[in-house]
Amino acid sequence: MxxxxxxxxxxxxxxxxxxxxxxxxxxxxxxxxxxxxxxxxxxxxxxxxxxxxxxxxxxxxxxxxxxxxxxxxxxxxxxxxxxxxxxxxxxxxxxxxxxxxxxxxxxxxxxxxxxxxxxxxxxxxxxxxxxxxxxxxxxxxxxxxxxxxxxNRLSSPSEEAARYGLTSRELEVIELLCCGRTNREISECLNIGLATVKTHLIHIFEKLGVETRSAVVAMMSRPH
Known part of the structure; x- marks a missing residue:
């Protein structure tokens, strides 16, 4: 596989x-x-x-x-x-x-x-x-x-939010990140500024305890 x-x-x-x-x-x-x-x-x-x-x-x-x-x-x-x-x-x-x-x-x-x-x-x-x-x-x-x-192996968005203290907007950013979207594409999809996307990513990194985009994808892709 x-x-x-x-x-x-x-x-x-x-x-x-x-x-x-x-x-x-x-x-x-x-x-x-x-x-x-x-x-x-x-x-x-x-x-x-x-x-x-x-x-x-x-x-x-x-x-x-x-x-x-x-x-x-x-x-x-x-x-x-x-x-x-x-x-x-x-x-x-x-x-x-x-x-x-x-x-x-x-x-x-x-x-x-x-x-x-x-x-x-x-x-x-x-x-x-x-x-x-x-x-x-x-x-x-x-x-x-x-x-x-x-x-049965998928976590619902509410479970992910509760587990890591993520906001609904941060979950939306993560979903687009897992789709392979760039910061600019995330900005356009969510109709928010590029600087705001970067701020959300900083908060996501802190809450998940990771340092890279790929680490976010890997962590959120694991079965729970």
Whole structure:
């Protein structure tokens, strides 16, 4: 497994490997979802096409028909089916993007806590690979198992705040930091000044007892 801004603890790794194996996928990507539906703390398996993740984070996620913002009440969905149903230019562009990155299809799992999507998992199939017959039925059967094993290990924002004495604004800064955002991007996302972002980071470093941005990400990515 390759952990990228995420949790590489044994339980998470085992659940991801289980999903990839039983569904006969080419690769998997697990991620957490914050209150603003931003994806962060990714854990990627080997086999994720080179450049796909970077381009996805850089902006292609806005076109993704399987993004959590489009999850509705679904527990899982298939990319090719979602694209055909959308029938939009954005969906067609995303299909081309996936194909150029070497992805033929994928199944997306949505995991919820208190009716809110808090995490998800992508199971990808490379070009030349077909989703095996009956895979969607298997996905339905394993969804609750995956949700139980993965979501119970996530800390809620209130738990994080109580543990370290973080303010709601500091939690927002940390969430964006874990997404790989720069100080300027955090400033724009939260509509606050650049100097204010730096002040928040100083307070976050002090409360967590760390000295670097990467240490913040590593600490907040640990299972609790």
């Amino acid at each position: 390759i952990a990228l801004l995420g949790r590489s603890d044994p339980a998470t790794t085992q659940a991801i490997q289980f999903a990839r194996g039983i569904l006969e996928g080419s690769a998997t990507a697990f991620y957490e979802v914050d209150g603003n539906l931003n994806l962060n703390r990714f854990v990627l398996s080997s086999g994720v096409p080179s450049g796909f993740h970077e381009q996805y984070i850089a902006g292609m996620n806005r076109l993704d028909p399987l993004h959590p913002r489009a999850a509705s009440n679904q527990s899982f969905a298939r990319l090719s089916v979602a694209i055909d149903r959308c029938g939009t230019q954005e969906a067609a562009t995303y299909r081309n993007f996936a194909g150029q990155c070497g992805i033929s299809d994928m199944i997306e799992f949505f995991f919820r806590r208190n009716d809110r999507v808090v995490a998800g998992m992508s199971v990808l199939w490379g070009l030349g690979c077909k989703i095996p017959e009956g895979t969607m039925n298997i996905a339905e059967k394993i969804h609750d198992y995956l949700e139980f094993n993965l979501i």
